[in-house]
Amino acid sequence: MRVDHRLADELRELGARNISQCYSCGVCTAICPLSEEGREIPRRMVRYAVLGLRDRLERSLEPWLCYYCGECTKSCPRGADPGALMMAVRRYLITRYDFTGISRVLYRSPLAEALLAAALFLAVVLGVYFLHGPVNLERVDMESFLPAGVVDAADIAVAATLASLLLANAYRMYRLTRRGPRLPLTAYITELVKTVPPHFFTQLRMLKCRGSVRDWVMHALTAYGYGIVFVLVVLFLRAIHAGVYPAAHPLRLAGYVASALLLAGAGYAIYGRARRSSVARQYSHPTDWLFLILLLLTTLTGVALHVFKYLNMPLEAYVCYAVHLGLAAPLLILEVPFAKWSHIAYRPLAIYFARLNELRARRLQPSP
Amino acid sequence: MTGGGVRIGVYVCHCGGNISDTVDVKRVVEEVGKEPGVVTAVDFPFMCSEAGQKLVEDDVRSGRVNAVVVAACSPRLHEATFRAAISRAGGNPYMYYHVDIREECSWAHEGDREGATEKAIRHVRMAVAYLRRAEPLSKIKAASERSVLVIGGGLAGLRAALDLAEAGVRVYLVERSPFLGGNAARLGALKVFPYGRPAIDIVRSLIGKLVGRREVTIFTNAEVEAVSGYIGNFDVRIKVWPRYFKGKCAGDLARVCPKRARDEFYFGVAERTAILLPPFEGAYPDIPAIDINLCDRCGLCAKACPSVDLSQEPQTVSVRVGAIIAATGFRPYAPRNGECGRGLPGVITLHELVGALNKFGGIRVDGRAPESAVFIYCVGSRQRRAGGEGANEYCSRYCCIAALDAALHLRELLPGVRIYHVARDIRSYGVNELLYEAAGRLGDVFVKYSEEAPPRVERQGDKLVVRVRDVLTESVELEIPADLVVLVTGMEPSDGTAAIAERLKLQRGPDGFLQEVHPKLKPVETALGGIFIAGTAQAPRGVAETLASASAAAARAASLVLRGYVELEPFVAYVDASKCNACEACISECPYGAIEIVRAGSREVASVNEALCKGCGACIPACPNSAIQLRGLTSAQIEDMIRSALGHGRSA
Known part of the structure; x- marks a missing residue:
């Protein structure tokens, strides 16, 4: 297997800055609460990285099974920071799964990333500017400014595109990581049901990390905050556009809860990264910042929009809406299929794929 | 002092319970107390304790006892302890016999109380029989020359010579090649970790301090041709080539x-x-x-x-010295053709890399600066002996560090170079760990191979490829492209080391290096009194350790020759002139050339040079007249001991 010295350099740019210090003692793997027999992490990944064994690394699901508690980094006697390596490998894998190549551009060039985000923002804002309906300055009339039908159509188009991109990437992930013979169809289905939904809705595996309860709570709040917003936008956009509701109305309440959760979650993450409050937040890649900042700004503009609407400040509300959509566009279009947010698919799928590989390996074993 | 004059005290040790749990020490005391010549016999929990030693001292000091038997552990442990106690009390330390009733009785026959006790009694009786015929002895004093011969003008020889000269000792330094400096000089401008001083600076400063000193005579292009004599008085013949x-x-x-x-x-x-x-x-x-x-x-x-x-x-020079330091150094291991790619273009040894860096200020392969270099470790070290083949089983100790040092040097010259270290282990002990850490920090990659699967080096087009199974990565076979492959070669004893061992009859270890008496107790002494070892003639080691061992050897040599005399153990042969008829049978048996025929009045008799004699006893059975005896172990004593062991010795 040919060694490739460039891989270590690439991973260094993605955050694995000290990994060449590793002398393979294996303390990281011994201490890792998620390492298990046959899926030892992180030392093995470190070796692949240092030696530049791209194939081996790309075939590995292990990086997704790590939830970055940072125990390995804390216990590393050489300061090689294996936790950062695992994170860098996840970033690297995102670029490898993505067939469009956009992901690689985002991760390699912060400038390109910023330009793309800006371009999407401008496109949406200008699109709204040129295409919006009649502007009612008497009262806030979203429905005439930007009919829900139009937004919904755009939403569906974007969602369909992003979903197919993400699924295509996930399929590449499957192809890269599949090891062993075909399984019966029922196995694929039962394992899918057993692994993906539970993790998707709970992220319980994260709790296996020591001292991660607070991180898990904050992550879940953010996820559920987004989940509520997603439901509101997809199912109730028309109602939200059209009506003015009393404060205790379920739609308003749901909106408040979701906003609070998102603000808390994004704020917690941003504050932690700025302060480098834990091992996992020592190093932030530009894509991490872009994701969090866009998430925060999108939420804030959403809140502002609501305020303007209920204070009856039409012009402000329309402008705010345009900006809100302008921010949501790069947040979704760049991050979901190509960058950080793709973990929404890769994390649960990795557990599923790993389980399938386990079953395949079992089939390969001679019967007793 | 013979026969009735000997008053023997027997002291039997319990060694906690180590002895007394198996050997009935009370019975031993009771039985040997009956032996003629024994004036006191006691037992004690720990003879080696201060109180135990005091028992002996008090009896000797009071004059009650003038010969001592301690029955305890092995003489290797405490013989010297009790000899010293007797001396302190004013007695003669050679009126002593140490009986081992622990290793040889209680431990060997655990569970057989009767047998162990009987054996202990017999052993003590033998000691008593020995002492009944013992005589007070004293160490032999021989005058010593206040000069030292240092063989080898490398780092160790230079350091030892300078230390001796600074102590005021006359030094003869003999170097085989035409110039001083040895292997260390060949490291040249390479900095030697730690403290980053070029090797040549160290050599140069030693030479500068040494040359011109009154006490020092330097022979280069010269060889030690013959050495005779003994500790304190060696006659050395030096051949100086033109x-x-x-x-x-x-x-x-x-x-x-x-x-x-x-x-x-x-x-x-x-x-x-x-x-x-x-x-x-x-x-x-x-x-x-x-x-x-x-x-x-x-x-x-x-x-x-x-x-x-x-x-x-050529000229021959003769000098007389009190001590000799062998500092004859190492030679780099020369890989066989085909060993790890030896013979392929681009495959060189670590020493050749050093040579190239010094000669050309850099390294080029096919006229180009290498983009990648692979260091293969343990070439010629830690080999396994298979089917009687010669192999270097030892770790050459310096090479991991030297390779890391060279790799860092290479990176300084060629900042973009990719370096792979293909090693069994990295043994960068002590402060050298910093080198290993630096190499890692700068992005050097370390691969671990196992002894069973040594790396293979092949040529692929215009590149070399090193194939190696990495133990640290599921033993997957890696293919490392390389422009330069450096074989990290170990040390072997130099030809000079082999030659001097032959000429001086010095012992060599299984690896061919000169062997010290004991790695901890006598680390720079050879089995031949007055001959010391310094530097890599003894074992592979780095610059700092070489210098330390050279200073150690110099200190031992100086403490020997500066006293002006040497003290030797008195257990040497002596001739009863009245029985000797100068048949010379003993002379041909003596392996040390210690016996000669001298005139004694009107007749010729054999005479033993006490300084040369090692007390081996080879001469004694050769003598038809029993005229030659070993002092401190006469035939009569041995016969008595045997009789006593068989239970016939009571009536002596």
């Missing part, structure tokens, strides 16, 4: 010479002629020499320079 130069020459004389050979100073990476110029600034001596084995006496150089004198003859 340099064929009377003085210096102007201009680049070496070019005149048409002959060519590999230049050893640069580990063979460059060529030289038969004219050997001083290889570095500050070399000693600063006049050239001719490699006469290469020279065909064409005379071109003599025409070019009037200092050339091809008529010079």
Whole structure:
């Protein structure tokens, strides 16, 4: 297997800055609460990285099974920071799964990333500017400014595109990581049901990390905050556009809860990264910042929009809406299929794929 | 003092319960107390304790006892302890016999109380029988020369010679090659970790301090031809080969010479002629020499320079010294052709890399700076002996560090170079760990191979490829492309080391290096009194350790010769002149040449040189008249002991 010295350099740019210090003692793997027999992490990944064994690394699901508690980094006697390596490998894998190549551009060039985000923002804002309906300055009339039908159509188009991109990437992930013979169809289905939904809705595996309860709570709040917003936008956009509701109305309440959760979650993450409050937040890649900042700004503009609407400040509300959509566009279009947010698919799928590989390996074993 | 004059005290130790749990010490005391000559017999929990020693001292001091038996542990542990106690009390330390009733009785026969006790009694009886015929002895004093011969003008020899000279000892330094400096000088401009001083600086400063000192005589291009004598008094014959130069020459004389050979100073990476110029600034001596084995006496150089004198003859010099330090150094392991790619272009040894860096200031392969280099470790070290084949089983100790050092040096010269270390282990012990850490920090990659699967080096197009199974990565076979492969070669004893061992009859270990008596108790002493070892002649080691061992050897040699005399154990042969008829049978048996025939009045008799005799006893059975005996172990004593062991000795 040919060694490739460039891989270590690439991973260094993605955050694995000290990994060449590793002398393979294996303390990281011994201490890792998620390492298990046959899926030892992180030392093995470190070796692949240092030696530049791209194939081996790309075939590995292990990086997704790590939830970055940072125990390995804390216990590393050489300061090689294996936790950062695992994170860098996840970033690297995102670029490898993505067939469009956009992901690689985002991760390699912060400038390109910023330009793309800006371009999407401008496109949406200008699109709204040129295409919006009649502007009612008497009262806030979203429905005439930007009919829900139009937004919904755009939403569906974007969602369909992003979903197919993400699924295509996930399929590449499957192809890269599949090891062993075909399984019966029922196995694929039962394992899918057993692994993906539970993790998707709970992220319980994260709790296996020591001292991660607070991180898990904050992550879940953010996820559920987004989940509520997603439901509101997809199912109730028309109602939200059209009506003015009393404060205790379920739609308003749901909106408040979701906003609070998102603000808390994004704020917690941003504050932690700025302060480098834990091992996992020592190093932030530009894509991490872009994701969090866009998430925060999108939420804030959403809140502002609501305020303007209920204070009856039409012009402000329309402008705010345009900006809100302008921010949501790069947040979704760049991050979901190509960058950080793709973990929404890769994390649960990795557990599923790993389980399938386990079953395949079992089939390969001679019967007793 | 014989017969009735001997008053023996027997002291039997319990050693906690180590002895007394198995041996009935009370019975031992009771039985041996009945022996003629025994005036007191007691037992004690710990004889080696202060109180136990005091028992002996008090009895000796009071005059009650003048010969002592302690029955305790092995004499290796405490013989010296009780000899010293007797001396302190004013007795003669050789009126002593140490009986081992622990290792030889209680431990060997655990569970057989009766048998162990009986054996202990017999052993003590033998000791008593021995002492009944013992005589007070004293150490033999022999005058010693206040001078030392240092063999080898490398780092160790230079350091030892300088230490001795600074202590005021006369030093003769003999170097086989035409210039001082040895292997360390060949490291040249390479910095030697730690403290980053170039190796050549260390060598140069030692030479600078040594040359010109009154106490020091330096022979280069010279060999120790023969050594005779003994500790304190060695006669040394030195052969000084001609340099064929009377003085210096102007201009680049070496070019005149048409002959060519590999230049050893640069580990063979460059060529030289038969004219050997001083290889570095500050070399000693600063006049050239001719490699006469290469020279065909064409005379071109003599025409070019009037200092050339091809008529010079070898000279022999004799000196007398009190001690000898062998500092004859190492030679780099030379890989077999095909061993780890040896012979392929781009595959060199660590020493050759050092030579190239010094000679050319860098390294180029096929005219290009290498983009990637692979260091393969343990080439010629830690080999497994298979089917009687010679193999270097030892770790050469310096090479991991030297390789890391060289790799860092290479990276300084070629900042973008990719370096792979293919190693069994990295043994960068002590402060050298910093080198390993630095290499890691700078991105060097470490791969671990196992002994069973050594790396293979192949040529693929214009690149080398190292194939190796990485133990740290599921033993997957890696393919490492390389422009340069450096075989990290270990140390072997130099030819000079082998030769001097032969000439001085020094013991060599299984690896061929000179062997010390004991790695901890006598780390720089050889089995031959007065001969010490320094540096890599003893074992592979780095610069700092070489210097330390040289200073240690110098200190031991100085403490020996500066006293002006040597003290030797009295257990040597002596001749009863009245029985000797000078048949010379003993002379041919003596392995040390310690016996000679001398005139004693009107007749000739054999005489033992006590300083030369090692007390081996080979001469004793050879004597038809029983005229030669070993002091402290006479035939009569041995016979008595045997009789006593068999239970017949009570009536002596």
